[in-house]
Amino acid sequence: MRDSRTLPAGTLETPATSAQRPRRARGSRLRPRHLLIGIAALAVLVLVSVLTGAADLGWQRVLAELGAQLTGGVSPLSEREAAILWQLRVPRVVLAVLVGAALAVSGAAFQGVFRNPLADPYLLGAASGAGLSVTVVVTAVPQVTLGSTGLAQVAAFLGALGGVGLTWLIGRSAGPDTATLVLAGVAVSAFLTAAQTFVQQLRVESLQRVYMWLLGRLSTSGWHEVLTVVPGLCLATVVLCACGRLLDLLGTGDEEAAALGVRPGRVRALVLVAASLATASAVSVAGLIGFVGLVVPHLVRLALGGSYRVIVPVSLLFGGAFLVGADMLARTVMAPAELPIGVITAFTGAPFFALLLHTSRRR
């Protein structure tokens, strides 16, 4: 029992601390230019994304339409083209920004709390919880529409929170350290995934739809999804930005943090609740999009140093930018067919990440 707990605790924490510590000195303060670069990257990608799509509206005409909307001029688009732009494309781009931002920020939070470089927003069972509850809903109510408003969305949200809650309960009862919580997350994820597979076997015909959902998709029904993500994202952003300094302190170890007047348990609980809410909101509208929450905070850390006062806000911007870019590829690479966005995030994120790790090691 003791071995099984101490071993992973050691292996989980060493790489993170060794990766963070040497860089902490470099950037502990958020500089305006970091934010400006993030905002610029986001703005450029959003604009390009709005100008391109499977329906060829012509980028000059879309620009003219944007101008017309701003100045109150005459729209150059037909009714149908305007619907494509304002009811499909723009809400989807905005949703990509919000989901990407939510996942990246929660990923940063999880990595901070667990001092674990492998932590991602789904670490504590959010993905498997949402997966199970969506599968149950699809099996019980086959006519439910996935990836849009209503029952499936609520199920995904509650399932994600339920998964995390279960992990929290088990982890708490087993011990106070974060490694126990991670292990509880592994157990809960395995169990919920098994339950999901079982339910799927009962209705094989639901398999395709559930799988598509698992791969993630930014489909919208107008602006509703956008509004669904906003509260969770705002809460997480405010809490995490406020807790940046505390997360830095936790990085030095619980005892050191306690000596400086921080209550590690409280901070962790607050951060995890906020991050889980943001994750659940993202999952409820976009399914399970992998890799954003893992890669983006690491890229920011590699580029700007290990302080969470920098990582959290900059991850927010770059997470949004990354997912907008990925979704643009999902919409256009095989146009008029679509690729699942989860394929794009892994396919582009993984090699880029490997390259960055390689160059940073050489530096």
Added chain:
Amino acid sequence: MSRTTGFRRGVPLLLALVALLAGITSCAQRPASEEPVQQGNDRASAFPVRVKLSGQEPVTLPEQPKRIVSLSPTATEVLYAIGAGNRVVAVDKYSTYPERAPREEISALNVGAGTVSEYRPDLVIAQAGSAGELAKGLRELDIPVLLTPSAKDLSAAYQQMKALGRATGHNEEAADTVRRVRSEIDKLVRETPELEQPLTYYHEVGPDYFTATSKSFVGSVYEKFGLDNIADSAGGKFPQLSEEKILGADPEMIFLADTGTAGVTKGSVAERPGWQTLTAVKQGQVYELNEDVAGRWGPRVVELARSISEAIDGTRQG
């Protein structure tokens, strides 16, 4: 973490399933059609026979099968249409037609050779691509297995009907069925006036905008009527279209084949964001199809052809 990597591994499986599930969906039933039930002693004399289905190893049947298990909904429909229904002892749970087929809670995807052998079959028919392992197991038990591939067009479907006729000793009835289906479809095509400007259509297989191109079986039927498929540039048989593409293409007709389990309706389509700007939605040219008929390549393809023909008439008048 381990979950997210699991999804990546699921991608090939998923793509296989997309193609597969188009054929196995459950739905509403129709009253059973008439079918000739006659028995002749000379049927047995034709055996042993060698049956060859496209892309499959030939299968030799030593004598006329008396206990058939069908794990393919299309094959079940064909067996009953060619009068071999009285030899069918079990069908899978997706074989919803005809009503009287002995449906069991099994499917080619989740049943083992042992379970199937309990029906003491002397012929098992399953869909190629979904039953490879099962077929291997059954052959080890010396039970002949016919794997029927998805038909790519009408003539492939006719060939498959004839092959099933040969395998069951119902050559004549199979040939009759093919003749009847062919002449009825030809008649429908003839009676549907030709259009100077081909109408465009979108055939929805799933509510996430999975569709069928002209390369698919269902697409080949639309093609007979000279319709233009908006998804053809996406390539493949069952691509997932970008919603923008559908709106951008503004198809004149929309056919819904996801009316069964997914429960998509004319009304729900009109409520999708932006869809009320589509010509087909504005002019009421959205047509609900029987999901099972649209997803199989059996004799009921005549019903599909009739739906298409009526839709074209409706569109021209509307």
